[in-house]
Amino acid sequence: MLKLYHAPLSRSARVLWLLEEMGLEYTLETIPFRDLLAGKHRTPEYLALHPLGLVPLLEIDDGTRLFESGAICAWLTDRYPERGLAPLSSEAARPSWQQWMYFSAATLEPPAWTIIRHTRMLPEDKRNALALASAKRRYGEVLAVLEAEMADGREWLLGEAFSSADIMLVLTLQWSPAFLADFSNLKAWCARAMARPAYRRARHAG
Numbered sequence: 001m002l003k004l005y006h007a008p009l010s011r012s013a014r015v016l017w018l019l020e021e022m023g024l025e026y027t028l029e030t031i032p033f034r035d036l037l038a039g040k041h042r043t044p045e046y047l048a049l050h051p052l053g054l055v056p057l058l059e060i061d062d063g064t065r066l067f068e069s070g071a072i073c074a075w076l077t078d079r080y081p082e083r084g085l086a087p088l089s090s091e092a093a094r095p096s097w098q099q100w101m102y103f104s105a106a107t108l109e110p111p112a113w114t115i116i117r118h119t120r121m122l123p124e125d126k127r128n129a130l131a132l133a134s135a136k137r138r139y140g141e142v143l144a145v146l147e148a149e150m151a152d153g154r155e156w157l158l159g160e161a162f163s164s165a166d167i168m169l170v171l172t173l174q175w176s177p178a179f180l181a182d183f184s185n186l187k188a189w190c191a192r193a194m195a196r197p198a199y200r201r202a203r204h205a206g
């Protein structure tokens, strides 16, 4: 049985949504968001499971542990190919799927996270206007790339098939929904994705 260490409103929501989309059996160890922010989960027991004390963490049936939300989502979709949440390695859409999975973690997330840190997370005296301005500029560029990608009216990022890449990107876009105001394709795509029953089940589960 898969076991997910999860906190609501955190990056582990990506894995939870994916587990629901895939219809896999799992157990959930939920850390309340307040406790995560306060660092209460950083017990010696948890640090022995995850050396940085972060969520998500997935324990796999054979005792293997995996962290990094993108890696967990990629592993799950490849481990259960029959669930259809990523193109098979033989399919034409596979390179795109891989591109967007990495794009999510390496290109979309850094400016999105910098914006959150310098507007909400850091104490006011630690916020840096220059870092914020530069992240906002970069985030705008990255959103424009995604907006153009979705401009042909496709339903999902890879076309007709919903994939784990949709989950990775859509949930990151939700960190600062106000930035989507001028990007109608992105807003419509996020709304479609979040109307999926699996998204609602995941919200309800944790």
Ligand SMILES: N[C@@H](CCC(=O)N[C@@H](CS)C(=O)NCC(=O)O)C(=O)O
Pocket: 009, 010, 011, 012, 036, 039, 042, 053, 054, 055, 056, 067, 068, 069, 070
């Ligand atoms: N790159 C990692 C980042 C994981 C991460 O930073 N998780 C945050 C929640 S979104 C966390 O566990 N923070 C708790 C802490 O820093 O103690 C991933 O995508 O899984």
